[in-house]
Amino acid sequence: MWQLGSRFAATGSLPAPLAVMSVIGAEAQSGVLFVNLAITLARVAASFALAMVLGTALGVLMGRNKTVDRLCDPLLIVLLNLPALVVIVLAYIWVGLNEAAAIGAVVLNKLPNTAVTLREGTRALDKNLDEMARVFNLPLGAKVRHVFLPQLAPYFAAAMRSGLSLVWKIVLVVELLGRSNGVGFEIGIAFQLFDVTRLLAYALPFVGLMLAIETLIVQPFERNVSRWRPPHGA
């Protein structure tokens, strides 16, 4: 279908799949494709991990402590509503055109969503079980592992799910605007040359990779998290 469509579209705006495949092949052979994929993937992994860890910590803290919640809530609302582009450009201007600014900008884009989700989860923690753990003097470690985490896990999974797709989209923009390598940077070059074949040659393998991570890692985790539920529901 794509092959057919490309025949009718204006020259250059929708290249034939075979042409894209051959560019992918060439870039793969020289190794450039893999290097760029690896660099972008590393940025996705780093900023995703940071956003999840920091966002979870902040969310749990806000959920448990009213003062922290009142102090941080306005900040969260601003961050949630600030366009990603603004955060990215400000980060580059204030911190400089470096890796820290790039990762930081992505983290700031994802963190508020994680924090809000985990705050919700923390507020929904079962008070009765908390009392049970207190009366029975459950040590903190056991309380976290057996009482809190099982309740927070579905919220964590939800934040992860929406997080990965958000993070990889933003990482590409960050690379396009201020980095000199990675998939986003290559797509930027392709844009300057109006080279759709090259653009797709980078975008498709990357999207494929992200889909693979989503189906092979994120979704199984999500299923695993809800496994304790008895078959006929509790």
Add this chain to the structure above:
Amino acid sequence: MELEVSIARKALRTASGKTRVVLHDVAFSLRQGEICALLGPSGCGKTTLLQIISGLDSDFEGQIVLPSPHRIGMVFQEPRLMPWRSVAQNLRLVGSSSENELAEIVAALRLSKHLDHFPGELSLGLARRVAIARAFAVKPDLLLLDEPFVSLDAALAARLREELLALVLKRKATTLIVTHNVEEAISIAGRIIVLSAAPGRILADMTIETPREALTQARAAKIKTDIVSVMTK
């Protein structure tokens, strides 16, 4: 372990902002190993009293004296099991009993067939039995039981009362058991405290002198009449 309760006043703020007194001048103490039943109409503050004794609620006027360290075994009015852990894990994670002791408790409460089940798969009565087992698994010095036998059929309740009694006597745990059932109170406890309707005050605090084994039907019937007359006055 000895328990000393002296609550001058326990008030709650209702959603509409009013203050509502729940407990008023509730004072008593239990000797080491004493088994005491707490009777009283619904809403008179029995659960609230257990919350205060267990240390979960410290917003009251008065004090609770417990020697430390102490271990409390509690059966809440609802089972409060961890739904994501099996019955066996629920007992192991909370308790400090050895495998042998645990096996004994599990046998006494007829739970061996259900160890691998998850709480969501249990009937309410079964879940309650797990909650009772858990309270014993912590090797308690003080046992607080909030209507542990409600929602069990009469035959099972009677059998479990015997098992409970045996476990309590073996551990020499000081025990406070909330119940609505006067006969149950008489059959299990050496001491019965009757609370009034809200705000709960102590209406009667009676010790049954006769040892449990020697309690005749006539004597039990007499005690029951006494309690019922106090409750309905």
